[in-house]
Amino acid sequence: MSENPIAGIHHVTAIASDPQRNVDFYTEILGLRLVKRTVNFDDPGAYHLYFGDETGSPGSILTFFAWPMAGRGQAGVGQVEVTSFSVPEGSLNYWEQRLLSASIPVERSGKRFDEEILTFADPDGLRLELVAHSKADTAARPWKDVSVPVEQAIRGFYSVTLCEQGYEATARVLETMGFRKTGERGNRFRFDVGDGGAGAHVDVLCASEAAYGRAAVGTVHHVAWRVADDNSQLSWRKVLVGKHLNVTPVIDRCYFHSIYFREPGGVLFELATDPPGFTADEPVDKLGESLKLPPWLESSRKRIERALPPIQLHKAVKEARAL
Ligand code: ZN
Numbered sequence: 071m072s073e074n075p076i077a078g079i080h081h082v083t084a085i086a087s088d089p090q091r092n093v094d095f096y097t098e099i100l101g102l103r104l105v106k107r108t109v110n111f112d113d114p115g116a117y118h119l120y121f122g123d124e125t126g127s128p129g130s131i132l133t134f135f136a137w138p139m140a141g142r143g144q145a146g147v148g149q150v151e152v153t154s155f156s157v158p159e160g161s162l163n164y165w166e167q168r169l170l171s172a173s174i175p176v177e178r179s180g181k182r183f184d185e186e187i188l189t190f191a192d193p194d195g196l197r198l199e200l201v202a203h204s205k206a207d208t209a210a211r212p213w214k215d216v217s218v219p220v221e222q223a224i225r226g227f228y229s230v231t232l233c234e235q236g237y238e239a240t241a242r243v244l245e246t247m248g249f250r251k252t253g254e255r256g257n258r259f260r261f262d263v264g265d266g267g268a269g270a271h272v273d274v275l276c277a278s279e280a281a282y283g284r285a286a287v288g289t290v291h292h293v294a295w296r297v298a299d300d301n302s303q304l305s306w307r308k309v310l311v312g313k314h315l316n317v318t319p320v321i322d323r324c325y326f327h328s329i330y331f332r333e334p335g336g337v338l339f340e341l342a343t344d345p346p347g348f349t350a351d352e353p354v355d356k357l358g359e360s361l362k363l364p365p366w367l368e369s370s371r372k373r374i375e376r377a378l379p380p381i382q383l384h385k386a387v388k389e390a391r392a393l
Pocket of ligand 1: 081083
């Protein structure tokens with residue numbers, strides 16, 4: 071094991087279709103902040119949108135590749151099946167009403183381990199949960215410029231649930247990464263890393279009868295785990311390569327540095343550094359307001375901007391004011 075512990079979820083990246091609908095849902099309904107408006111560095115004709123808390127702290131960031139022409143995917147084996155956010159204890163009634171009043175069907179799934187859960191999907195069918203618990207991180211800084219009261223606001227991630235055909239091979243990789251099994255209910259196996267708690271859980275759902283998932287709109291593309299810095303990342307790379315995993319070289323994502331590999335069950339994992347973060351190319355008070363490009367794409371800015379559909383922030387609020 072490395073001396074540089076993995077500190078839980080860094081970000082989750084999923085696939086959306088219409089970027090404006092995506093922005094409206096995550097900012098206006100869920101109350102997250104658009105912390106970065108950029109393009110997919112591997113496909114600069116498409117947006118890469120990052121949502122999170124006020125500064126886009128690691129552990130709060132849900133990102134989307136917006137591919138309007140892509141078809142609907144299918145959740146299933148080899149994928150992150152559910153992405154779960156942390157909310158303060160007692161806030162689920164508020165969220166249930168909020169989502170229902172926006173015509174979003176919800177399900178109160180009862181208790182799992184010791185948590186209360188509200189399940190729903192985003193407009194593209196991405197499966198989400200809000201998990202209410204007494205230890206919802208009070209240090210998280212929800213974005214205040216939204217209509218969700220701070221008392222009920224999302225406090226970063228709670229967990230991800232991996233859907234797997236079997237679980238032993240995945241469990242071994244998680245254990246290599248410093249996770250330990252902390253719970254078991256039926257076919258659900260919970261692993262925690264570091265001090266555990268919100269953002270440090272991963273549930274492995276062993277669904278041997280389920281069909282394989284198809285990555286496209288409404289599914290998760292990958293989950294990234296936090297490493298403190300570049301040295302820690304390199305030392306983890308050595309450990310993982312030593313376990314015969316095919317790990318990419320370090321890739322510069324501007325706001326963090328990344329390595330990627332597929333765990334044996336098929337889920338794409340990334341290890342991402344905490345620094346430099348989203349203030350690398352714009353100040354905190356301007357995050358997400360304009361299109362940012364990595365230095366190597368700046369020379370193509372005009373062409374890229376022409377190809378992207380416009381996105382408006384606070385669209386619903388502005389429209390309501392105009393009435
Ligand atoms: Zn990523």
